[in-house]
Amino acid sequence: MGVPPIGRPQRLRVGARLGAAALAAVLAACGGGGGASGPVPVPPPANGGQTQATAKVTFTMNWASSAQSAARTPKYVPATARSASVSVNGGAAQYLNAPVSTLVIDAPIGTDTFAFATYDAQNGQGSVLSRASVSKSIVLGVANVVSATLNGVVTTITIALSNASPNAGVPATVNVNIAAKDADGNTIVGPGDYSTPIHLAINDPTNSGTLSLSTNDIPNSATSATLTYNGGTLSSGLPGTPTATVVASGSGLSTVNAAFTPTPTIYQFSIPVAANKPQFIAAGSDGNMWFTESPGNAVARITPAGVVTEFPVPTAASNPKGIIGANDGNLWFAEFGASKIGRVTTTGSFTEFATLFAADGPELLVDRLDGNVWFTSLGNHVGFQGITSGVAGETTVPTAASHPFGIATAPDNNLYFTEFVTDKIGRLSNLFGTITEISLTPGTSPDVIVRGPDGNLWFTENGTNKIGRLSPNSFSVTGEFPTLTPNSVPTGITVGADGALWFTETGIDKIGRITTGGTVTEYPSQVTGLGLQGIAVAADGSLWFTEPGTGLNPGRIGRLVY
16 A cells, blocks of 8 residues: 655644734645644743743644545645654754644744654654744734745655657657655655755766756756757667666765666668669768769768768769778778779769779778778779879789678778688788788678777678677687577678677668677668668767668668667
8 A cells, every 4th residue: 555645735733822912823844744742941031031921822733644645635744644843943842743733832922933843653753754944023912924834854766757768869858757755655745845955967978968957956846857868879778888867866865867768760761763772881071971872873972861962973884882981081982893993072072093903893991091091802902092192002812713892900000801702801911011811611701891999800791690700919700699680691880889880681671789798689670671781870879871772672771870
């Protein structure tokens, strides 16, 4: 059987007569009550020994029962209140015990300070449920009314959010529901303040800046608070990642919190020409995402709102593939069909550079931060194109017909690349140093590779439905982690703002996530049959990926917010 909430308001009625003078004191409260009766000692007079005039003051208490608390408005006191204390000017307290309803004390003429408290046991024993202190000038010959509002004594607090898991990516405002309770578990509902104000704060370990509070201080039950979520990436609620919380605290109280965990949500955007199948995607320096289209022969820009603009590549049938945002502020991409490396500004101006071999077929790229963009090519080469120097070069992979594809930098300043056909990982030391190779399990078909936040290289195993981890220190594979769904065909991979690796699963239209500890999670796309491929992280932490489309399904661009 639950404890009824404290009522609104709770009153003690006080009255007194001295000759023609009358004193009436009314006490409104938000905590419990109780009492015993007897004279109150009055402090010694400060006027040279003369006795100060006093008035007999009668206090009247309306005790509440469970039935009254449920049916009566206003509810005066909770059923757990068993006594109330009254003292004047710091003197000894007098107690009024339930069910006795009146108490007579002496109050000096002049300015008096009345102190009140309510308890859950008789004779002022047990726990204090509420308190009040009020000063009043008591005047002879007139009716005097003393009113006070008791403040509930808070011992515990609870916190809950009206919607703790809205869809990520959509702004939302949710109520922060605070309940302050007294020692008996009664919810303090006013009209007074809490005995200690409750402080609210946001704990967001990722410092995403996506959350804000309407107020940080809750002095009473009449003050409400809301949490505003701007729809951005929060990195909360996912396995192995921090969770954002709203924290409630107060002096002498145990801190409590409520988790805010937006539901990871995928959004999809159509492209202007359905036949222009998106291939790979990268973040631009302008805050937009840029992707290649083949067929379509274009590099396209998509805004955070999903507005797409296409820029045709100057060379016909160039078949653009990989794309990166380089440190010069431009986008660089591989023209597989034209054996060129292209550069496009964020305003759509193109420059093209021919590779050293006419049938190179460049595929993916990486900015090594050495003044060059490096790339792999189907012609069994790893090459570079100077970002500002215009100088270019290529070297041949030792294993013939290896089909080098993915390429990434590592903390050791070497380049690592996948050999899709021959199931190997290659390493190119420094600038055109020696290429060394290690063999993987036959049928691995290593695809895209990326430098992880832990200093290792992470790559997708297209043929074995696994994510591989390679240590550059030992140049060996130190882990292979299966995806959760068979025939997932992992392809693209990138590092998320949350410090995990995110990858596309071409075979099942899902986005996968793997922590550096190897924990895998999957998120399905709402539209299937699109063959997810490239993936990249935006400035706001959201993940954007390409959906080339299969068969009659048109291509799209997807966005995952979490």
